[in-house]
Amino acid sequence: MIMMVIHNKRKTDELWYRHPAERWIEALPVGNGRLGGMVFGGVNRDMLQLNEETIWAGGFQDRNNHKGGSALKEIQNLLFCNEIDKASDLAKQTMVADPIRFDSYQMLGDLTVQMLDTIEYVDYRRHLDIANAIAGSSFKSSHGTSYRREYFCSAADQVLVARYESDQSEQLSFSISLTRVRDAISQKVSEDTIGLLGKCEGEGVSFCGAVKILCEGGSLRINNRRRTGNEITATVTKADRVTLLVTAFSDYSTPDYQAKCHETLMKACVKGFKTLRNDHIDEYRSYYDRFKIELTGNESENNEEEREETTFEWLKKIRNGNLDPEFISLFVNYNRYLLISSSRPGCLPSNLQGVWNDQLWAPFESDYHTNINLQMNYWPVEAFNLEECHTPLFDWMKMIEKHGSLTAEALYKARGWVVHHASDIWGSTGAFVGTFGIWPMGAAWLCRHLYEHYCYNMDISFLKNVAYPLIRGSLRFLLDFLVKAPEGTVCPGKLVCCPSHSPENSFITEDGQTGLITYGSTMDTEIIHDIGTICLEIIDILSADREEFESTFKKEIMDALDLLPPILVSKQTGGIQEWAQDFNEKSPDHRHVSHLYGIYPGKMITMKNNPDLSKAAGRSIDWKFMNGYDGQGWSLSWIACIWARLQEPERAYNALENIFTNHILHNLFINAHGIPQVGDAQGVSAAVLEMLAQSHAGEIVLLPSLPGIWKQGTISGMRLRGGYTLDMIWKDGSLVTAKLNAKNVRNPLPVIVQNAEKNKKYKVIYEGELIIVVPA
Template sequence: MYKQKKTIANSNWIKILGGIFFQISFISTFSQDRLTKEDSTLPASQRNGKITAQWYDRAVFSGKGDGPQKENVLWYRTSAKVWEEALPIGNGKLGAMIFGGVTDERIQLNESTLWDGFAQDASNPNALKALPEVRRLLFENKNNEAVELAGKTMMGNPSRIKPYQSLGELWFDMPLANAENYVRSLDLSTAIATVQYRLKDATYTRESFADAASNVMVVRFTASNKGSIGFNLRLRRAKDANCVPVADDNQALLLSGQVSVKDSTGKQRGVRFAAEVKAVAEGGTVEVKDGVLSVHEATSVTLYITAATNYPGLLQLAKGVQTSNIDPEKECNKTLRKAITVPYAQLKSQHIKDYQRYFNRVAINLGKVADTLKTLSTDERLAQARVNGKADNDLIATYFQYGRYLLISSSQPGGMPANLQGLWAWQMNPPWNADFHTNINVQMNYWPAEITNLSEMHLPLFDLSNALVKPGEKTARTEYGARGWVVHHLTDAWGFTAPADGPQGIWPMGAAWLAQDPWEHYCFTGDRKFLSSTAYPLMKGAALFMLDFLVKAPEGTACAGKLVTNPSYSPENEFVLPNGKVSVFTYGATMDLEIIHDLLTHCIEASKILNVDADFRKQCTETLQQLAPIRISKTTGRIMEWAEDYKETDPHHRHTSHLFGLYPGNQITVNGTPELAEAARKTLEARGDNGTGWSLAWKINMWNRLQDGDHAYKLLSVLLTTKTLPNLFDNHPPFQIDGNFGAAAAIAEMFLQSQQQTTNGSYVVQLLPALPHAFETGAVKGLGTRGGFVVDMEWANGKLVTATFTSKLGGELNVQLGDKTVKFSTMKGESVRLDGELKKVTSQN
């Protein structure tokens, strides 16, 4: 993340919270930046009308509700007080945060395509003319002169992007209640959020889910006593929208508007959007009056909610189409009219079935759950973890499955990829715009996609990459005179590819890193058609840019005669020059070289598989041979972050960019490059065992690759006890979802890795390569490997008991456990079961 914005965020933290201790309250910066002094005794419909961070549920909670006695559930004994305590639901397009209020309920809504801004070419035509001089200055160690010149000539125009925005909020006020034995929960196995409590002699239940097939969010209120449900409901947004009754329907509200943004001619260019809520009651009455939907004396009420925008879509943007004729209001009306014809039970069943075909692929068990833990709510278990300094194993298993849940809920085929907050953002201007940060964050979002058997969820990222190719090609030509496509350190829904935010945004490695993901998708799925039509074109385009961008370092420089990047930047770090001044620009940053090595290596392999582009393959091979190598500092024994062995301004910096080759790359390995692996270990030790949420997740993965499960577990404990919010969202701070995804991938790689290859190119499946002592006994089912295998395994006392490999593709199966390796030939669909000694178990046994 961009350091300057982090500083602003931290400043707001201090200013707004006024000393409230974050570890106790878990209220983030951005949950308080619109806190108002409303009278909490008033119902929502009578307050000042502003959407606020703090929600005042006037209900009194009594008794002690018992949570669901099953695995994969988050549950709590009071309603959420702030957004970071609310529970997320989503179908990849529609998202909501459910607060679970009793007297006052708040449901915050998102629609994945509701972005500020519009498509425009931000490439700077002055950049190409200045590029040779910027390079000369950097090679002559005039770093800050280069920074100054680049800042004046190479930044995008505009040099900022617009944010992803909240759709709006539903506000309910209901009778003042003394809620007995209250429980709100999120069942990860069904993707249904539930609220239940007793009020006098009645039991009230509320279920909420987001169905992907119908693109409808459903909230159903039921009560054990007839005619006992009543509430007032408002639908509103902080800006750019109006809420009106739906024509010819006195049981529905329509929110519609247009994001207020104009182009240079003054023309309004913002996205048009709409959201509609429709109430269907059993018994009682429903009416809309003065902008309030009211329900009286109903036995059950089902709310159907949908939303739409006129965003053209990533597939259209990839074709150069930047506008759309979609009418959001008509889309909403059509969607709801169809949804309400389906009985609730059928809609719920359809939702569960569709969701579980993804979620049920993987199961995890990390040992027996103590009876004392079963009685603790999720926030109580987090509090206990903070006291103990580590989370219990069952909470870790839930956290792992929560990461998978969030990916399914925020990234569905045909939709938008998960952004910095996944799908869920309550502000008009969320932290770091809730954009797609391409210098690690959006890539980290997809680290669990393949290994946790959610390959389909990976597809939206490739759609985004394809949408970036055309604007990225223009930026490559305009700013660098290069072929191929380029993306810098961030992008948005509109295809922004130019440098942004400041000179540190002149980091043209985003496309090259994004090109790793389609290759990984091919490695896990073996989808040759995808490799040919999607992966290879993206990879080749990114590689063509790099082939043109690389320059030979002149005599007298640290990498003389070798190919390096220039200008170069190691996200988002600074260093001290020999004259004592601080700078960010250099040439040949180690991360650049590792990303390029990764990209060119994969291009060579892909071109061989497809039997195409022999000349291009040769150029990639020759470039690899001339690429500056990873270097080890003679003074510290660590991996050098820059071409020069500069002193760091922040030795514990959150980014560990120069270890890309360890993870997510595979250039540094314990067995293949032991000297580099040892230098990487020293680098991680020096960086320390703390960090932001996502930074910890990255380092956990790196310790896994070094096969040090106990150290990985130590950092996982830090993540869960210091950087996890009450609803298990990752806390940068503030909330960023990448830490959830990165940690889910890390937990999986403790049990299974498959990045190493044999001499013939087959992948080696490593069992329990980084198993912590804390996970002495357990089982996982359904994890994926490169080469197309699905693995189930059990272990006890730290040793493998059995492992079963099901081949999706057929081919060679190489299995490694400790120092022992075995090999088998498999047919597509065949399963191979091995015992703890890697001996094949026949059906007769």
């Protein structure tokens, strides 16, 4: 592993603050994939807001609108005749789900620790140690007593742990309660345990949470009478140290959830705090230590004042236009922490807010938005060397496939399976919310992730048994759904999706109709080309020892790809046209850049193979900014990824700078629509990694989009497609050395270096499974 040692720099693996959190967006997250907690770090009233990933209201319903299949031909005919209003009305009546929405992910509850006597305090420090996944706070009382608190969420033992200590005996006296605003009741379970039993509204899950209180010294008493509402209170008096063990389960996947809850606490109790802590660190670091990044602007050391800045003070400087590379290193490390903490094998995928949510009806239901957000949650996961964290997405896709096949039949009379723009843990696949929910491309986009997992790991068994069946089913739906555009349309004889929607965007026709659905949106064409090309590649791989494998299906795919309409350049904007017709945009500053899917995350359009379309893609982004686009976190992340693929490093960097200047919250979550979202942050990391190394187009390009401000740096443990692992050092904008571990490589890829020194030559040295790139 290559690392350049840089001394006396700001820490890029810790967030820290001088004050307790007053709002949720200031609290610090802990999680183990299944459980989550937001640590506020209050001195006299310490609160942990708790989550368990399966606590959802509602339940699975057949929300498919069964009128859709019989009305589809009429809707298509109306759209081909540009009768947008009539088609939209009919589609809304016959295709949009009923009920129109599904229910929400919900909070579990609040764990509150209230001091019995007020502590006047100084020297307060609150922190999140990203390298060890431990949050904490420390302070001194006015009498000189030092207090320390730690919080972590153990995947090894499936408990959230809170530890309270002081440097003097008998200093810990407080009450403890575990509560929820409604739909639950707390109870005394045993002499050291409080439980929380509840059921989410509608047909939602039933659940159990509990806190076991372990005192060292002092006394513990649990009052079995409720003081207010549904609250049971435990009182700790004059303890030396106290450990709280918290866990929760629901009947979503654990029928005996109450027994499981208490069994888990008993096992953790037997281990004791030190062993729990050590096992947690060891398990977490088995993920976290695989990858390292350090970006620096120059070799000068930070002064003492800068090294003592809190994260919020550092962030305030950035908001004033002083973004330094070290902060980006911190942010990337934080994203790795969030991904590991919200997506583990055996768990559900990370949702819009990861696993953290403090409301009973979350913004956008904290659901799985499949028209960008769910995918963005996982964009950097393979490059981060965290392939196991990708598996919850694949497991969910396997579950949702059977529901998607029913939706495909009900709405489109098609085979295969489909997902529209949003879903939930129940596997809902219908067209939700309104007309813009009629976007049946979610499954196909998700299937790209199966392919990417193979590309990074070269696992033929996964490709054959997991990836291909899902990809094939998704493409089967699209091939059935495609329809030949008739004479009188702008692309007669071509195969198009109809109805077709460019996610959440609307257009204005020549005769003044405003619409969301049409035929042949560019993104649909790009996704079909993408998944079709992927499927052909997989068939070739899997047919190596079976000549006739899928020969009929292969021909059907090839014939369909030949009939897709071309990607066009708009005469109005000079950018890539978003729809088959060159419509006026209702909102030219719209947040989505869906029509640029073919550049990122797809690879239909590359600088080498499609220079004119690549330039047009850049003009598409310019057009948005010319028309007042001011960005949202996830959208700017996507734009940064596109600029990186277009090898425009300064423009990619400017998009990142916009995010850090305008869209970062106190706890480094990203502000989207006025709410925090986790996937937006992962988009930033994906862009950073694309700027440092690319491997999507059949070659490895090192430093393809390195901005001038990242003058030097190191990266190690970065995975690349083809089965490579990269360690790299650069200085003054030029590569110093790179090592590529080629242990899992099946087909070697050429290596290209792009540098600040344009004429600098490099040699590639092959030493068995190691490839070394150094100046010639």
